Every structure is written in C-alpha cells, then in structure tokens.
Amino acid sequence: MAHVVVTRPLVEGGLTELRKDHTVTVCDPPEGAARSEEELIALADGADVLLTVLADPVTERVFAACPDLKMVAQYAVGIDNIDLDAAQAHDVVVTHTPGVLTDATADMAWALLLAAARRVPAADDYVREGQFERWETTLLLGTELADKTMGIVGLGRIGAAVARRALGFGMNVVYHNRTRANPTVERQTSAQYVELEELLSTSDVVSLHCPLNEDSRHLIDAAALGRMKDEAILVNTARGAVVDEAALVEALSAGSIAGAALDVFEDEPDVHPGLMEQDRVVLAPHLGSATTETRTEMVHMCVESIRARLSGAEEIPHRAV
Structure with missing residues (x-):
C-alpha cells in the first residue's frame, strides 16, 4: 500500500x-x-x-x-x-x-473580456451602492467587440478555443506563436499569423494563452504595452509572470491602454496594489478551470x-x- x-x-x-x-x-x-x-x-x-x-x-x-x-x-x-x-x-x-480545462478557461477569458469591455464590475458597484436613480445617456460607456481585432498570444488548445468564440462575436483574429500553428487550426479559427509587434499594435484585445518559460516571462513589458492601442484591453488567463505588473499599472495610469482583465498574477495570491486602484481592471482569483x-x-x-x-x-x- x-x-x-x-x-x-x-x-x-x-x-x-x-x-x-x-x-x-x-x-x-x-x-x-x-x-x-x-x-x-x-x-x-x-x-x-x-x-x-x-x-x-x-x-x-x-x-x-x-x-x-x-x-x-x-x-x-x-x-x-x-x-x-x-x-x-x-x-x-x-x-x-x-x-481538460480548455473550454472552462476559454469561457473565463471571455467572461473577463466582456466584463472589462462593458464595465460590468463598475456597473454592479453602482447599483449596489444605491447610485442608480435614473437611466443616463453617458453612464459607464463601454466598447463593442464586433468588427474589432483580437490578438491571441499562444494559439494552443485554449487560445484556439478563445479564437473560435471570437468568430461568434464577429471579431477578426490574429495570433502569434513561437512556431506557426497547424494550417487546419488556422482555418478552423480564421486566425492570421503575425509577428508579435504587429499583433500588439493592431489588436483591440490582446489575450494571453502562452506557457510560462524564460522566453515568455515579462513578455508583456513596458515596451510591449507601449505598442498597444490606447483603446486596447489586455486579458491574461495564462500565467501571471507573462505580464510585468508594475509596467501594466504604469500603462493603465497613463492611459496607454484602456483596460485589463486578469485571472492570474505575478506573485499569487498577492496582487500589485496599483491594480486594485484601477477601475478599468477586472480581477479574478485564478478561476480559469473553476x-x-x-x-x-x-x-x-x-x-x-x-x-x-x-x-x-x-x-x-x-x-x-
């Protein structure tokens, strides 16, 4: 025994x-x-x-x-x-x-993205705090996803599942891998391969699905964030250390990107205090497979x-x- x-x-x-x-x-x-x-x-x-x-x-x-x-x-x-x-x-x-957790994590990535794009946490707080007194024309305006570009870093099982869901939302999909994905996967997801720099500069949503290794640690650093659109949203359901959290806080504070949705963190369970102060950030306690x-x-x-x-x-x- x-x-x-x-x-x-x-x-x-x-x-x-x-x-x-x-x-x-x-x-x-x-x-x-x-x-x-x-x-x-x-x-x-x-x-x-x-x-x-x-x-x-x-x-x-x-x-x-x-x-x-x-x-x-x-x-x-x-x-x-x-x-x-x-x-x-x-x-x-x-x-x-x-x-086993492909669909669960892909669903979580989309839940986070939608929450960030339509400012769901802020809306929930607004109602719970008793501020909802009447319908307003400019209250908590978010952004639509149809006809926007989703950039997927890591088109593996989970990245491909996220890409397939993006098609249902009418999004264009680009991706970057260290090696190009199988042509069948590209066809199934309608995903176009691009270099990372182009993905960052052209995507309205950047969703991370790469493994953590020495090449991907702080892959999304200050320089990478600086290449992203001002109106872009960063989603991370991969590993926390793929993103330089200090650099992300700086980018959010400066308005260099519009928002972030994070299920993972560099030093879990600790979260960078600057992220807690950002009302354009959605945070979850590593629920990808939950x-x-x-x-x-x-x-x-x-x-x-x-x-x-x-x-x-x-x-x-x-x-x-």
Missing part, C-alpha cells in the same frame, strides 16, 4: 477510488499561504506520490530530500513549478492534466495516472516526464 500526499483539498469524492488501495493524506495550508520548499519536503517525507498544485515549489531540493518519491501528479496543465530536469534525474514520473465539471475531471486524471504508476504499468497516462 503506497502513501499518496495531496497538497490541497480537492473536489469531494474525487479520491475515493484511490483510497481503496492506498493511504491518502490530504493537507491544507493556512488560508492564502503558499508552501515553502521546507514545508513541502516535510509533507512529502516518506510519500510515494505527491499530488501537487501550481503553488507548490517542486524543486531539486524537494526531490533530493524525498528519496521515496516515485511520482508527482500535477493538478494543472502547467508544470512550470516543477523542476523537470531534477525529476528525471531522480527517476520521478511527472504527470499533469492537459486538455467549474465543477472540469475540476472533477482533473482529479480523475490525476488518480488515473497515479494508479497506473503504482500498479507498475508501462504506459502512464498524461505523462510529462
């Missing part, structure tokens, strides 16, 4: 099958706290499997200090919090949950991978390393 340590509580009932054959310990950090390496090492001591989230720093130190560890099952698509080279060196299998259907399926994928690894199966589903 193996010992599986789960670093956060998951949807109810998701671990039932795993508990039948293995010992499962579910941990919960203090409210709002991210674990340190030392805390993660203490949790993983003697464990065969760690079921982790993006906030867990699964580093070389963790692998070296936990020689019994056979597997890290990541409850996310992204794996930038895991040292994959160290995992391979220590013969630890790493899995994740690709594909539907009951998606979060349940993510647990099932993790459990499927864990059971395969612990049973000695040659093929381990959803394997990254």
